[in-house]
Amino acid sequence: MTSTNGSSVGTQRVKRGLAEMLKGGVIMDVVNAEQAKIAEDAGACAVMALERVPADIRRDGGVARMSDPEMIEGIKAAVTIPVMAKVRIGHFVEAQILEALGVDFIDESEVLTPADETHHIDKFGFTVPFVCGATNLGEALRRVSEGACMIRSKGEAGTGNIVEAVRHLRNIFGDIRKITQADNAELFQWAKTLQAPLGLVQEIAETGKFPVPIFCAGGIATPADAALAMQLGGEAVFVGSGIFKSDDPAPRAKAIVEATTHFRDAQVLARVSRGLGAPMTGIAMDEINGTQRFAERGW
Amino acid sequence: MNPVVGVLALQGAFAAHAECVASLGVSVREVRTPEQLEHVDALVMPGGESSTMSQLLLSSGLFDAIAERIASGMPAFGTCAGMILLASEVLDGRPDQRSFGAIDISVRRNAFGRQIDSFETAIDTPFGEFHGVFIRAPRIERTGAAVEVIGRLGDEPVLVRQGNVLAASFHPELAGDARLHEYFVTTMTTARKV
Numbered sequence: 001m002t003s004t005n006g007s008s009v010g011t012q013r014v015k016r017g018l019a020e021m022l023k024g025g026v027i028m029d030v031v032n033a034e035q036a037k038i039a040e041d042a043g044a045c046a047v048m049a050l051e052r053v054p055a056d057i058r059r060d061g062g063v064a065r066m067s068d069p070e071m072i073e074g075i076k077a078a079v080t081i082p083v084m085a086k087v088r089i090g091h092f093v094e095a096q097i098l099e100a101l102g103v104d105f106i107d108e109s110e111v112l113t114p115a116d117e118t119h120h121i122d123k124f125g126f127t128v129p130f131v132c133g134a135t136n137l138g139e140a141l142r143r144v145s146e147g148a149c150m151i152r153s154k155g156e157a158g159t160g161n162i163v164e165a166v167r168h169l170r171n172i173f174g175d176i177r178k179i180t181q182a183d184n185a186e187l188f189q190w191a192k193t194l195q196a197p198l199g200l201v202q203e204i205a206e207t208g209k210f211p212v213p214i215f216c217a218g219g220i221a222t223p224a225d226a227a228l229a230m231q232l233g234g235e236a237v238f239v240g241s242g243i244f245k246s247d248d249p250a251p252r253a254k255a256i257v258e259a260t261t262h263f264r265d266a267q268v269l270a271r272v273s274r275g276l277g278a279p280m281t282g283i284a285m286d287e288i289n290g291t292q293r294f295a296e297r298g299w
Numbered sequence: 300m301n302p303v304v305g306v307l308a309l310q311g312a313f314a315a316h317a318e319c320v321a322s323l324g325v326s327v328r329e330v331r332t333p334e335q336l337e338h339v340d341a342l343v344m345p346g347g348e349s350s351t352m353s354q355l356l357l358s359s360g361l362f363d364a365i366a367e368r369i370a371s372g373m374p375a376f377g378t379c380a381g382m383i384l385l386a387s388e389v390l391d392g393r394p395d396q397r398s399f400g401a402i403d404i405s406v407r408r409n410a411f412g413r414q415i416d417s418f419e420t421a422i423d424t425p426f427g428e429f430h431g432v433f434i435r436a437p438r439i440e441r442t443g444a445a446v447e448v449i450g451r452l453g454d455e456p457v458l459v460r461q462g463n464v465l466a467a468s469f470h471p472e473l474a475g476d477a478r479l480h481e482y483f484v485t486t487m488t489t490a491r492k493v
Binding site: 006022044045099102258 | 308380392
């Protein structure tokens, strides 16, 4: 979109640009203005405004939808850092509403109940950038082909269990490493196997990296979890239930921010991990049956 | 001896800056600790969240170390949040937000608006036309007498220099254009004599 004075808004470069600015940071789920202030005070680089954190969505059941605009506006007014919010997969009208509210990033999220079981949102039609979850490289590239400007692992949100996020990051970065070693003929096969556009597969082979930033989300509960995600190749982390479902959110939030910056420095990680009180209890994967696995939502 | 350029890597777009500097054939290091700062001759401060970086500067001990180095002449180049960190006055910042006061400008955080207002456009500079990418960008509302305005968007300054400090409200590192980094490295930076 170009204005009369020659400046353009909502270009891929401008949208991906905000994702670049969030690298090395922590994006925290918050449900009210008070939590948003705690997150900003702790050094969050952005907040995700939502009515219930994933652990509560999981507990309550029922249909989970976009949050009340009044609540999102309350959080926007409370902080100076970027504010993100979630829409249901395929629910482009919820996205139109969030764009009208002026949120800075939209998460088309499997944590909410999907609105469309075949299609994701056409994200090129929006000025606001989108982040989408992925469990593997094919899914990540399909989301980029629809206009996503940031990819995050899905993990298994609301469990406090990092195992699924680790699986997803290893899937994504492992296949990226293999593609950079592939010859031209093999790239056609990679595109078929991944069910992803050939052009994007060739771009990875050429540049050696994914076209947009890849962040980690789903199950981060401790500073060590955040540093693990970063050492595996994540470029920033989302922390959902892990902070405000713990015993003492403010110091834990600050510790996770420091761990994300100094993710290779074990001395710092040891220092910030001390005396944080109990993390969220967490759920083992075999305690969750198939229909309650958020990561399986998305196509 | 060739200079080593550091990129402050606490949070933000440090990777894109490091790529720009490396594309010039110049050695580049990420800086997260005072110890790492000792090994660089100049420092690039990237965009990101200035409130986050300001806190991490204090907890890492880098705030005082960087302030000392800049005062003793180390060249510094800040973009967007990095410019806010270098400014003498920050408007609409957090009350506890600190800045180095290394360049005599007043900047207003996020003054160009939220992300839906972020834009890219052409800027006139002595290096020729520059493609400016503005992301939730700060505005330079005042420049002191010692500050040289190098680039403007319409009437307002967006690229400024005072002595060893260069600051831009936009993101040259996102446009794949290393001319500003080249200016910073070749005309402002020399390796320290050991």
